[in-house]
Amino acid sequence: GFTSVVTLFFxxxxxxxxxxxxxxxxxxxxxxxxxxxxxGEIGQIVSKQLKESxxxxxxxxxxxxxxxxxxxxxxxxxxxxxxxxxxxxxxxxEEAKGLVSTLSNDADNVFTVLTARQLNHDMYIVSKAIEKSxxxxxxxxxxxxxxxxxxxxxxxxxxxxxxxxxxSFLDVITQAGDVTLDLEEVVIDPxxxxxxxxxxxANIPEKTGLIIMAIKKKGDTKVKFSPRYxxxxxxxxxxxxxxxxxxxxxxRKMAKAD
Numbered sequence: 001g002f003t004s005v006v007t008l009f010f011x012x013x014x015x016x017x018x019x020x021x022x023x024x025x026x027x028x029x030x031x032x033x034x035x036x037x038x039x040g041e042i043g044q045i046v047s048k049q050l051k052e053s054x055x056x057x058x059x060x061x062x063x064x065x066x067x068x069x070x071x072x073x074x075x076x077x078x079x080x081x082x083x084x085x086x087x088x089x090x091x092x093x094e095e096a097k098g099l100v101s102t103l104s105n106d107a108d109n110v111f112t113v114l115t116a117r118q119l120n121h122d123m124y125i126v127s128k129a130i131e132k133s134x135x136x137x138x139x140x141x142x143x144x145x146x147x148x149x150x151x152x153x154x155x156x157x158x159x160x161x162x163x164x165x166x167x168s169f170l171d172v173i174t175q176a177g178d179v180t181l182d183l184e185e186v187v188i189d190p191x192x193x194x195x196x197x198x199x200x201x202a203n204i205p206e207k208t209g210l211i212i213m214a215i216k217k218k219g220d221t222k223v224k225f226s227p228r229y230x231x232x233x234x235x236x237x238x239x240x241x242x243x244x245x246x247x248x249x250x251x252r253k254m255a256k257a258d
Contacts, residue, residue, distance in 0.1 A: 019071070027076050031095040033057050036102065037082035037112055039066040042128060042149060043102040047075060058091055083111045088119055098124040101143075106134040110141050117142025183213065183240060184248045190235035191257035200229040208250045210243035 034057040036046050043059065047070070050057045058076035061067050070077045080087035082103060093099070099116050101109045109127045116125060127138045129146040138146045159166070188194050194202050204212060214225045218236030233239075241251060 023071070023076055027058060027078060027090070027092065030056060030058065030076070030092050032097045033092070033095070035060065035088075035091050035093060035096050035099040035116075037099065038102040038104070039063070039070060040102060040104060043100075046100055046102060051075065060087060060091055083108050083115065085115050085119065088112075088116055093119045093123075096120060096123050098126070101125070101127040103128070106130050106137070110134070110137050113138055113143045114141040181242055181244060182248075183242055186239045186241060186248065186251050186255050188233055188235060188237045188239070188255045189257045192235075192255050193258050194233050194255055195235050197233055198230050199227060199233070202233060204239075204241075204251060204254075207254070208241075208243065209247045210241040210251055212239055213242050214240040216240070 034050055034055055036043050036050070036057060036059045039047070039059050039061040043061075047057065047059055051073075058078055059070055060078045060080060060082040061070065062079060062081055067077050067079055078087060078091045080090065082088065082101065093116060099113075099120075101112045101116075103109050103112060106129065109129070113125055113127050116123075124145075125143045126145045126147060127143045129135050129138055129148045130150070132148075135146045135148070199212065204210060212227060214223045215227045215231060215233075216223045216238040218234065218238075223240070224231070239251070239255075241248060
């Protein structure tokens with residue numbers, strides 16, 4: 001009877017079933033999200049960053065132990081193999097904004113990227129590359145960008161030896177040390193009051209406390225670093241700024257439609 005149901009609830013079984021049901025409902029309705037394929041060391045770091053940035057995301061993982069850990073942390077998880085089309089579809093890939101593949105070997109990453117790109121032509125895809133030859137294969141499969149943890153780690157270790165002061169400064173920006181500043185992108189809405197203003201007239205540093213590091217014009221692949229005071233802000237331009245989350249939020253509001 002009712003007493004048994006209550007007892008079952010407090011025993012934890014009913015709560016687990018209820019939690020999983022709520023999680024499945026959230027996954028079924030998620031949109032404009034990011035998909036993290038794999039919950040290894042790199043996948044966990046990616047998930048941590050996305051969670052701290054308050055982004056909507058889910059993780060595809062098939063290891064039961066890792067799935068339990070992710071669920072306990074309140075992270076949405078799809079149980080399965082990311083190389084399978086059916087699993088990607090269960091992750092609402094057709095509505096996703098981006099995907100990062102952090103699987104343990106290049107073959108699985110290539111297959112995941114290839115399948116993901118076929119299911120969603122518009123999302124941004126980043127993949128881990130292990131062997132040097134994997135970069136081109138992943139790009140051909142549909143990845144927008146590739147990252148080699150081994151290459152980055154090696155370069156960073158060498159840089160720490162050669163330029164320790166520079167790396168200490170970069171740690172602040174990339175959140176490798178105590179978090180104070182970060183680099184963010186802010187896109188200017190066509191109806192924003194910032195449109196057609198020069199940087200001098202927009203007066204962004206004074207109003208937000210941010211440092212404008214670079215500007216990328218809409219449709220241009222090149223980024224202009226250290227923009228000049230007379231550069232004009234136009235609809236669709238992307239500003240790369242350095243500052244705190246609160247400061248960036250102020251600029252995002254300025255860049256939105258009035």
